[in-house]
Amino acid sequence: MTAASLTLDLADPVSLRRVSSHGGSRRWVGHHGPSSLRLPKGLRCSRRAPARVLVPAAALTAVEEVGAVDRIASLSQVAAVLGTQWGDEGKGKLVDILARNFDVVARCQGGANAGHTIYNAEGKKFALHLVPSGILNEETLCIIGNGAVVHLPGLFQEIDGLESNGVSCEGRILVSDRAHLLFDFHQVVDGLREAELGNSLIGTTKRGIGPCYSSKVIRNGIRVCDLRHMDTFVQKLDTLMRDAASRFEGFKYNVDMLDKEVDSYKKFAERLDPFISDTVHVINESILQKKSILVEGGQATMLDIDFGTYPFVTSSSPSAGGICTGLGIAPRCLGDIIGVVKAYTTRVGSGPFPTEILGKSGDVLRVAGMEFGTTTGRPRRCGWLDIVALKYCCQINGFSSLNLTKLDVLSELSEIKLGISYRRKNDGEKVESFPADLHLMEQTQVDYEVLPGWQCDISSIRNYKDLPSMAHRYVERIEELVGVPIHYIGVGPGRDAIIFK
Numbered sequence: 001m002t003a004a005s006l007t008l009d010l011a012d013p014v015s016l017r018r019v020s021s022h023g024g025s026r027r028w029v030g031h032h033g034p035s036s037l038r039l040p041k042g043l044r045c046s047r048r049a050p051a052r053v054l055v056p057a058a059a060l061t062a063v064e065e066v067g068a069v070d071r072i073a074s075l076s077q078v079a080a081v082l083g084t085q086w087g088d089e090g091k092g093k094l095v096d097i098l099a100r101n102f103d104v105v106a107r108c109q110g111g112a113n114a115g116h117t118i119y120n121a122e123g124k125k126f127a128l129h130l131v132p133s134g135i136l137n138e139e140t141l142c143i144i145g146n147g148a149v150v151h152l153p154g155l156f157q158e159i160d161g162l163e164s165n166g167v168s169c170e171g172r173i174l175v176s177d178r179a180h181l182l183f184d185f186h187q188v189v190d191g192l193r194e195a196e197l198g199n200s201l202i203g204t205t206k207r208g209i210g211p212c213y214s215s216k217v218i219r220n221g222i223r224v225c226d227l228r229h230m231d232t233f234v235q236k237l238d239t240l241m242r243d244a245a246s247r248f249e250g251f252k253y254n255v256d257m258l259d260k261e262v263d264s265y266k267k268f269a270e271r272l273d274p275f276i277s278d279t280v281h282v283i284n285e286s287i288l289q290k291k292s293i294l295v296e297g298g299q300a301t302m303l304d305i306d307f308g309t310y311p312f313v314t315s316s317s318p319s320a321g322g323i324c325t326g327l328g329i330a331p332r333c334l335g336d337i338i339g340v341v342k343a344y345t346t347r348v349g350s351g352p353f354p355t356e357i358l359g360k361s362g363d364v365l366r367v368a369g370m371e372f373g374t375t376t377g378r379p380r381r382c383g384w385l386d387i388v389a390l391k392y393c394c395q396i397n398g399f400s401s402l403n404l405t406k407l408d409v410l411s412e413l414s415e416i417k418l419g420i421s422y423r424r425k426n427d428g429e430k431v432e433s434f435p436a437d438l439h440l441m442e443q444t445q446v447d448y449e450v451l452p453g454w455q456c457d458i459s460s461i462r463n464y465k466d467l468p469s470m471a472h473r474y475v476e477r478i479e480e481l482v483g484v485p486i487h488y489i490g491v492g493p494g495r496d497a498i499i500f501k
Contacts, residue, residue: 071487071500072101076335078293080323081403083300084393086347088373088380089340090405090490092116095133095296097498103291105134106143106283108326109316110298111182111212112154113205115373119495124165131158132296135167143279146178147316147326149212150224152268153184175272176279177225182212183261185241185251192248202312202350205373213315215240224276227269234262280328287333295323301393309438312351320397339399339484341390343407343474346380348373352441355419356383369409384417384448387481392434394484402482404475405490408497413453416474419446420481451477459492464501475501 081098083089096118099105112129119125120136130150134140144150159169186208193211194204204210215221220243222236238258245253286293299318302308307319316322324331344365347353357365362382365371371380393399410416422431422444435441454468461467467475467489479486489499 072098075101075292077290078287078295078329078333079336079338080295080297080320080334081338081340082297082320082397082399083318084302084339084341084390084397084399084402085300085345085386086302086351086353087299088115088346088348088371089300089342090403091297091340092118092128092133093405093490093493093495093498094338094340094403094488095294096136097495098294099134099137099140101292102134102140102294104141104143104283104286104293105132106145106279106293106295106327107132107148107298108145108295109147109318109322110314111149111207111209112151113207113209113299113314116296116298117493119493121495123494126162126165126167129158130155131162131169131173134294134296135162135169135172138168140172142173143277143283143327144173144175144179145279145283145327146176147322148176149180149182149209149216150175151182151184151187151208152265152272156268156271171274173275174277174279174282175224175275177223177276178278178280179224180212180216180221181224181226182208183222183237183240184208185244185253185261186211186215188251189244189248192250195250204349210315211244224272227265227272227276230262230266230269233265234258237261237265283327283329287329293329295327295329297322301396302389304396307392307396309352309441310436312349319393336400337397338401338403338488339393339397340403340405341385342369342405343385343410344369345383345386345389346371347383348378348380352438353381353383354389354422354441354444354446355386355417356381365409368412369406384419385478386419386446387478388419388422388431388446389434390478391482394482399484401485401487402478403488403490404478404486407471407475407489408457408459408491410453410474411458412455414455416451416453417448418451418477418481420449421447423447449477459497461491462496462499464489464499467499 075098081091081095083091095105116128116133117125118128118133118136126136130144132142132144135142159173162169187206189211190204190206190208194202194206212221220240222233222240226233226236241253241258245251283293297318299314301319303314304317304319305313305315306317317325320337323329323334345355356362365382366379371382372378373380423429424431425443425445431444435444451474452470454470456468458467458471475486475489487501489501491497491499
């Protein structure tokens with residue numbers, strides 16, 4: 001009897017992928033991605049250690065073409081979608097598509113500084129900032145985790161907007177009792193802080209995210225669970241606002257301001273009460289009950305407080321580590337992590353941007369890609385895809401696959417550049433990794449590889465094989481350079497404008 005050699009990934013031993021074959025045997029590797037196969041019934045494997053198992057080749061269903069297996073159904077029980085650049089990559093669309101196969105969609109960090117644009121089946125556009133993008137799928141439970149910061153007026157505005165457009169939110173959104181509350185004064189302080197910095201401003205969304213996380217870290221923040229104790233809430237809010245007034249001369253605090261805010265939050269507390277939950281317990285119980293969970297990251301790794309282009313970063317951890325700390329999920333429970341990357345690069349606000357295209361050429365990309373911020377409306381800076389930064393993000397997050405978005409935006413270009421390496425301007429020495437030192441970054445130049453464009457409309461294409469050969473070459477060259485497969489390709493803004501590769 002011919003046998004097939006199996007290497008099982010014991011975090012999810014039911015997923016297998018053929019990586020090679022020789023002679024009469026086939027080798028299959030444990031894999032959570034969309035090219036995986038289900039282990040035949042009756043075959044069992046211990047979870048204690050990696051194992052190599054021999055089974056009859058006839059017991060396995062051969063898949064000759066990558067993509068023949070349903071890529072969504074074969075994702076791991078706990079999967080995540082994270083940004084790989086400086087945000088605005090199109091994460092919301094993929095989350096919306098994947099959410100149909102997940103019981104829970106959860107936000108783990110950030111706040112209303114995230115802007116995720118999604119479309120329903122009728123093509124209606126929704127701009128979400130705090131509510132998870134799975135909300136359009138009626139069977140999906142949406143969770144705002146402990147690592148997020150919550151501006152209640154903004155949250156209720158989003159919920160009201162969804163409800164008015166026929167999207168039911170009742171019983172479908174849970175807010176962590178451990179999440180910190182973001183107040184209007186945090187937004188005022190955010191603006192004052194930017195004004196202080198002058199020409200060195202960070203370029204924040206001025207949504208109060210940084211000041212709120214600052215309150216959390218110096219341990220005078222107010223959490224969602226505090227809304228259940230209005231007798232002590234007043235004193236905590238007074239302390240918090242007095243602290244802000246002592247730091248920022250432009251923030252004029254008085255008792256009337258406190259009274260007005262307390263009155264508002266008494267009403268907010270009553271309305272929010274049905275949404276408040278111990279989400280750490282809910283998520284871990286869901287895992288035990290074999291429910292599927294999709295984590296939706298806000299912002300992106302290049303804005304990570306630790307790994308991004310500091311100080312031009314956000315105030316949370318939008319990389320893989322933020323999933324565990326922002327939801328209370330154990331690292332061993334994580335499976336597939338999908339990185340979302342634009343076919344080019346954009347950035348909003350200040351900070352380093354090695355592959356930025358200045359002048360009219362940058363304007364061409366901006367207009368073609370409609371590159372204006374969902375949250376702020378600001379025009380985004382545009383540039384070529386930065387392979388050095390992308391490899392750095394892949395290294396940090398351990399992506400199982402990538403979603404390449406907005407490939408259609410490049411369709412009219414005669415040639416397309418990939419930023420494949422950095423070197424010092426003064427001596428030409430190669431810079432081996434993405435620099436932490438912004439002074440070094442300023443002294444760095446990018447080496448480009450130039451590829452021919454395809455110069456035809458690809459927005460109606462839904463099968464990878466139907467893409468022009470030059471588009472194939474671009475996609476596959478990115479895969480070669482970063483060492484991670486691209487399983488999803490966006491070719492337009494609509495829900496159906498995606499290719500499963």
